[in-house]
Amino acid sequence: MIINNSNSLLRSGLTVSLIFAAGLAGCANDSSVSGSSGLTGDIAIDGSSTVYPITEIVSEEFEGDNPNVRIAIGISGSGGGLSKFCAGETDISNASRPIKAEEIEQCNQNGVEFIELPVAFDALSVVVNKENDWAVCLTADELQTIWSPESQGVINNWSQVREGFPDVPLSLYAPGTDSGTFDYFTEAVNGEEGLSRGDITATEDDNVIVQGVTSDVGGIGYFGLSYLDENLDQLRAVALDNEDSNDGGDGCIEPSVANVEAGIYQPLARPLFIYVKTTSLERPEVKAFVDFYLTQENSELVREAGQIELSASVYDRAKSRLQNMTTGSVFEKISTIGVKLDEVL
Template sequence: MRSTPWASLLAALACLSACKHVDPMLVRADGSSTVYPLTEAAAEEFGRTNPNARVTVGISGTGGGFKKLCAGETDVHGASRPITPAELELCRKSGIAFIEVPIAYDGIVVAVHPNNTWATSITTAELARLWAPEAQGRITRWSQIREGWPDREIHLYGAGVDSGTYDYFTEAILHREHASRGDYTSSEDDNLLVQGVAGDELALAFFGIAYYEANRSKLRALAVDDGRADNGDGPIAPSTESVQRGTYQPLSRPVFLYVARGSLDRPAVAAFVQRCLDSSPRLSREVGFVPLPALAYALAMARVGARRTGTLFAGTSSAVGLPIEELLAREQANTGS
């Protein structure tokens, strides 16, 4: 199809918008509230050793953050899931190339109030029945989830629809990404979900493990049983060890940084991304994530150094259970670098 003058003008305007001058010492980060503690910790360390640089870190959710990245409004985007086909197309239309950088493993915790004395574990089948779209307005009491649990209301809290945690949870539990009941208290800010459960003994919520680790005294995590014969022995509690071993399934996942290719031409951005990768094995543990294998960080650094754009996931969605280091090694072998 031949380009029209109007199409050429619109493309030029988009490029001008995306490529407008930005302070070379400014790093604009945004995205997932799940990834925020790691990005914020890296920004604080970076600021101490680079006093002339300024890093801003916002929380727009994974989906909201991708919109900003693809509009050229941010340099670094924290994401709790891989980029989707629709987001790929949005970046393509805006002329924004990006580098996808796996940064840590995360677990999604199913949490209740400490005064909840009846629920110590939950199955993925029970979670699916509770969170399915058809459960809206129908499954509203604890006794409807499991026989023997009290005939009391259940109050649900969970990630908002712009959150990658929502996308991953719905794919992993319901096998239908972005589909769930809508009658729950939602937020892209995990701190608000923690506050909700901490103040409500009838609550149940899901959010990233880093927020659970930071609020253990206010919450209790349920062990999850997905019914797999190789998933240990019965329900598995979320922990650094169970996420790292791969036994906390299906609620373990990689999290990412997406870096605008053009932004790496600014020394402050390049140095910040380097700091993120260098410090992630240590900072991941400090903020409640699980570090990737050392090989994965080395391969991710090679990806950044080669300015290798695009996604390892070929536009797929949540990609439950994919081994990051194997994907990175395969890509490096295919490109011969």
């Protein structure tokens, strides 16, 4: 009897162990318990350094819920990113300006269909050295005087920009030609995309602009609003005179989220985009990521990245473009300078 009881206990214990093990296995496969969606795969993204902080923070949140999805994000500028995208090397391209006609042609030649999706608003910030206490507010004409091609070799000192400015050498720092920020600024300031003086320190890394201006009393540069807040301890933002006056009065508007939202910081406010390859959207992990990116509840992530979220109506229109698989760009024949997304979408 003792032997029989022992065998019975052994069988009972084994049964319980098997049931317990089966339960653990079930939990491991249950996405609601493990926190995993079951999605797997890799997503390749490249492009704008301005859009990068938004995409990075959205990616971190998405990967938290989808740990088996790996998202790689490069920063080669809007032009560099779209070149890779149209060559079929990436799934998504970050862009701080619309895709150009020649880039659309490259995509067409390589059979890359895309959907253009606005994801946020940004403002370009003109910045100077902390010790610069004279260029508090600049007019549109003065910005053109500083940055136009005709000024190369001619305007080399702050005293030439405005009467009363000190005798301090002028040094210019700007994004490189592959940057959408460069394209947008040159169009807004000089009237033509890419039109700029050549004697500048150009870089695709905004941190190099920060370092250049902070180490140069006569330095001036520009970059996206998201980089301004984190560098205000080293730089000073320049207000723009909407009334083209030099009195530093009510016409001087500083770059800020509030002023962009109010529509009074013009024309250096702009929409930001992601471009998504349609064939990539056939993969569940890419489709889920883009859906997540366009969730209005995630607008706080846009703010956390230092940018301005879209309005509810623009979010809805962007999501409609995605759901309807509306390909191509709405900006093939229009500029984004002063654009209202509600109207063009």
